[in-house]
Amino acid sequence: MADKVLIYSRFPKTMMARFAERFELLDTGGKPAREVFSADELGGIRAMLTAGGSPLGAEAMDLFPKLGAIVCYGTGYDGVDLKAAAARKIAVGHSPGANAASVADIAMTLMLATTRRILVADQYVRSGDWAASKQSPMMRPQAGMPGRRIGVYGMGEIGRKIAARCAAFESEVGYFSRSKYELPYQYFSSLEALADWCSVLMIAVRAGAETQGVVNADILKRLGADGYVVNISRGSVIDEKALVAALSDKTIAGAGLDVFEKEPHAPDALTALPNVVFAPHIGGHTLESHVAMQTCVLANLTAFFEGKALPHAVKSA
Amino acid sequence: MADKVLIYSRFPKTMMARFAERFELLDTGGKPAREVFSADELGGIRAMLTAGGSPLGAEAMDLFPKLGAIVCYGTGYDGVDLKAAAARKIAVGHSPGANAASVADIAMTLMLATTRRILVADQYVRSGDWAASKQSPMMRPQAGMPGRRIGVYGMGEIGRKIAARCAAFESEVGYFSRSKYELPYQYFSSLEALADWCSVLMIAVRAGAETQGVVNADILKRLGADGYVVNISRGSVIDEKALVAALSDKTIAGAGLDVFEKEPHAPDALTALPNVVFAPHIGGHTLESHVAMQTCVLANLTAFFEGKALPHAVKSA
Numbered sequence: 001m002a003d004k005v006l007i008y009s010r011f012p013k014t015m016m017a018r019f020a021e022r023f024e025l026l027d028t029g030g031k032p033a034r035e036v037f038s039a040d041e042l043g044g045i046r047a048m049l050t051a052g053g054s055p056l057g058a059e060a061m062d063l064f065p066k067l068g069a070i071v072c073y074g075t076g077y078d079g080v081d082l083k084a085a086a087a088r089k090i091a092v093g094h095s096p097g098a099n100a101a102s103v104a105d106i107a108m109t110l111m112l113a114t115t116r117r118i119l120v121a122d123q124y125v126r127s128g129d130w131a132a133s134k135q136s137p138m139m140r141p142q143a144g145m146p147g148r149r150i151g152v153y154g155m156g157e158i159g160r161k162i163a164a165r166c167a168a169f170e171s172e173v174g175y176f177s178r179s180k181y182e183l184p185y186q187y188f189s190s191l192e193a194l195a196d197w198c199s200v201l202m203i204a205v206r207a208g209a210e211t212q213g214v215v216n217a218d219i220l221k222r223l224g225a226d227g228y229v230v231n232i233s234r235g236s237v238i239d240e241k242a243l244v245a246a247l248s249d250k251t252i253a254g255a256g257l258d259v260f261e262k263e264p265h266a267p268d269a270l271t272a273l274p275n276v277v278f279a280p281h282i283g284g285h286t287l288e289s290h291v292a293m294q295t296c297v298l299a300n301l302t303a304f305f306e307g308k309a310l311p312h313a314v315k316s317a
Numbered sequence: 318m319a320d321k322v323l324i325y326s327r328f329p330k331t332m333m334a335r336f337a338e339r340f341e342l343l344d345t346g347g348k349p350a351r352e353v354f355s356a357d358e359l360g361g362i363r364a365m366l367t368a369g370g371s372p373l374g375a376e377a378m379d380l381f382p383k384l385g386a387i388v389c390y391g392t393g394y395d396g397v398d399l400k401a402a403a404a405r406k407i408a409v410g411h412s413p414g415a416n417a418a419s420v421a422d423i424a425m426t427l428m429l430a431t432t433r434r435i436l437v438a439d440q441y442v443r444s445g446d447w448a449a450s451k452q453s454p455m456m457r458p459q460a461g462m463p464g465r466r467i468g469v470y471g472m473g474e475i476g477r478k479i480a481a482r483c484a485a486f487e488s489e490v491g492y493f494s495r496s497k498y499e500l501p502y503q504y505f506s507s508l509e510a511l512a513d514w515c516s517v518l519m520i521a522v523r524a525g526a527e528t529q530g531v532v533n534a535d536i537l538k539r540l541g542a543d544g545y546v547v548n549i550s551r552g553s554v555i556d557e558k559a560l561v562a563a564l565s566d567k568t569i570a571g572a573g574l575d576v577f578e579k580e581p582h583a584p585d586a587l588t589a590l591p592n593v594v595f596a597p598h599i600g601g602h603t604l605e606s607h608v609a610m611q612t613c614v615l616a617n618l619t620a621f622f623e624g625k626a627l628p629h630a631v632k633s634a
Contacts, residue, residue, distance in 0.1 A: 012456060101463045101487055108486075109433045112426035118594065119439060125595035126588045130581045136597065139329060144603030146418045168485030169425075170418055264447045271443045277435065278442035280453065286461030 003305045004044065006033065006064070009051035011073065018294050019049070023301065033063060047304055049297060052076030052094060053234065053263070058084035069304040071297055074284055075099055075158075077314050078207045078234055093310040095296035097157040099284030104161035106283040107202055107232045110256025111150075113277045114228055115142060115200070117254075120274070143199070143226065145169035151198030153191060153215075154205030154233065155181055162202050174198060177205070191215075195222035200230065207234035217242040220252050227252040232283045235261040244269045247276060258283045320622045321361065323350065323381070326368035328390065335611050336366070340618065350380060364621055366614060369393030369411060370551065370580070375401035386621040388614055391601055392416055392475075394631050395524045395551055410627040412613035414474040416601030421478035423600040424519055424549045427573025428467075430594045431545055432459060432517070437591070460516070460543065462486035468515030470508060470532075471522030471550065472498055479519050491515060494522070508532075512539035517547065524551035534559040537569050544569040549600045552578040561586045564593060575600045 002024040007016065010030025019025060026045070028036045045064045050056055052072035056079050061067055070080055072094040085092050113119065120137050124130050148171045152159045155177040163173045163185055174186040176194040181187075188194040191214060195201060201223055205211055215229065215238040223229065229252060231238055240261045246252045247270075254275040260266045263281055271278065284293065300310045319341040324333065327347025336342060343362070345353045362381045367373055369389035373396050378384055387397055389411040402409050430436065437454050441447050465488045469476045472494040480490045480502055491503040493511040498504075505511040508531060512518060518540055522528055532546065532555040540546065546569060548555055557578045563569045564587075571592040577583045580598055588595065601610065617627045 014456075102461045105429065105462050105486060106433060108425075109429035109435055112422065113430050113435050116423060116426045116596075116599070118426055118430050118596065119436070121596040121599060122436060122594055125583055125597050128585075128588070130597045131583065133581065138597060138599050138602065139331075141602050141604045141607050144419045144605055145422050146605060165482075165485045168482045169422060264450065266442055266448065268445075271445070277439055279433075279435065279438040280442050280447045280455060282433070282438060282455055285455065285458050287458045288461055288463060290458050 003047070003301075005301060006037075006042070006045045006048040008033065008048045008056065009054045009073075011049075011051070015073075015290060015294070018298065019301070022298065047071065047301055049073060049301075050079070052079055054079045057081045058087075061085065061088055061090060069093065069300070069310065071300045071304075071310075072314075073297055074293055075103075076207070076234065078236070080314075082314065091304065091310050092314040093296075093300035093304075093312050094314055095293040096312055098292035098296050099286075099289040100157035100161050102286040102289035103158045103232050103283035104165060104204075105286075106258050106279060107158075107162050107204065107230050107256075108165050110232070110258060110277050110279065111200055111202065111228065111230050112145075114230070114254045114256040114275075115144075117142065119277060145171050147172065148200065149174065149198040150200045150202060151175065151188070151194040152185070152202045152204055153177070153194065154203070155179075155183070156204065156206060158232070159202075159204035162204055166202075191219060192222060195219045195227075199223065199226055200228045203229065203231040203233045203237050205233055205237060207237050211237045213237070213239040215239065215243075217246065220246040223252050225250060225253060228254050228256070230256040232258045235259045235263065240267065240270065244273070247273050320364070320618075322618060323354075323359070323362045323365040325350065325365045325373065326371045326390075328366075328368070332390075332607060332611070335615060336618070339615065364388065364618055366390060366618075367396070369396055371396045374398040375404075378402065378405055378407060386410065386617070386627065388617045388621075388627075389631075390614055391610055392420075393524070393551065395553070397631075399631065408621065408627050409631040410613075410617035410621075410629050411631055412610040413629055415609035415613050416603075416606040417474035417478050419603040419606035420475045420549050420600035421482060421521075422603075423575050423596060424475075424479050424521065424547055424573075425482050427549070427575060427594050427596065428517055428519065428545065428547050429462075431547070431571045431573040431592075432462075434459065436594060462488050464489065465517065466491065466515045467517045467519060468492065468505070468511040469502070469519045469521055470494070470511065471520070472496075472500070473521065473523060475549070476519075476521035479521055483519075508536060509539060512536045512544075516540065516543050517545045520546065520548040520550045520554050522550055522554060524554050528554045530554070530556040532556065532560075534563065537563040540569050542567060542570060545571050545573070547573040549575045552576045552580065557584065557587065561590070564590050 005023045007027040047069040150166045152175040176188045256277045258279040296312045322340040324344040364386040467483045469492040493505045573594045575596040613629045
């Protein structure tokens, strides 16, 4: 009989196909597990697959007395209460780096689309206004990439890939992270100093309690009227109300957002803004990224059921 | 008395400000010169500023018997009949390389926006469909940049900058151009071979009579159903009807277009397509690109009126 794996979050069936070949999947479809499966069924669950951002605290863990492994699909695990897991001797795994290029690329896409105002450009052509020689909304030229100061917040695998790409665009790259690394980019010892220096802030930090709302009104003000913020980390890192205010009153020029405080909800006051480019948390959503993430998940689940340590364990767990 | 310069094409006044400080500008606003100025005024014109894509043939040149210099704003000069200019001993100048980074960056912007389907993504969030958990139009993951085969057609300054940027995205880069260069990219000896190999064709070739419609139905078919074409060169390089057909019947997956056959007109059949990202010929339209192009224009005009050779002359002119 195949080992059972509870699918705790809502995932498309196609993304689960490789797991279904090896395991018996109990799919909640993202609903509370108790609504979908009997206490008896849940009682036997030893491993679950979750989206790292889905809240998964002590109370939820206690629904599964035999739970031994929480495997996150993707690199994030900010929804998982690591202390509660450790206290229950539950191993926590993820897919480190598997989606780094894909996420870095959505950051670049959002930055370029926002700074070159591609939504406005597309609409000007598509509407026929360009053909009709109507006043161009693109008249005032914007700063381009060469010489632009790009600040990367967080220097993990995603941050490094963003930095390498920006350098190829002939931009200056600076960064702030807890540690200073041997990298050819200028290091700043605080987020404030980085924001003072850069005109584009790329948020690539691993989210957690200590990064909650750190990109606040003060940081946004430091970016200035020609400043942009791009977030591909987690919505929790930005104070979303402060962001709406800064975008509305032109404290900053624009934003590119793949993540939001309460996904899938993005506030109306935010989605009404013309100077933002939105994406529905698709950073890691490319073919090769999914294959790589699934390979990590399979390795984690297989090792767990063989009684071995998770090969891709969350380090601090 | 300041030297006179005829402004032959339609340019925003702000882009002419640096020239107005040094020269007396006779601005046609893009209208036929004879409608705006008297034959007497035109008879004295020795230098003109034009957009390289504006048609400027023998007949037009003969309106200005004293014309000695045609200075193009930007790198392109495909509208200028170089033989006719040479026969009249008219020097032709341009701004080589001044806008290369800016144009390469719009190519990257269009490629990323198209392949990551950013218009669809933005609309899904902005419309509230994501918040309402409506079926996502982004469900099927697309191939990302790592390992993607990108074919660059033309290896001038813009093509090289596109190639360098793509390499930073961990893509494979190949190219076709008249000459093979000492570059770390795979060379293909024909456009057909490049199209067979790549999934994204970046058109960065200098346009002219010999490139007219060379990206035709056959080339598009070779790109295949997962293929994309991005054009930042001139609209004339693509057979636009064949492109509309290939995009409509899914012979290729999508396109990113900054240039069109008959600007500012883009055919309705093209602008109605959802799998294209459009821009209104803004490739060179960044602050630093304009400054660099203006510096070339000023150097060309100043040298001409001092009786010297143009420092930024069109080579084949």
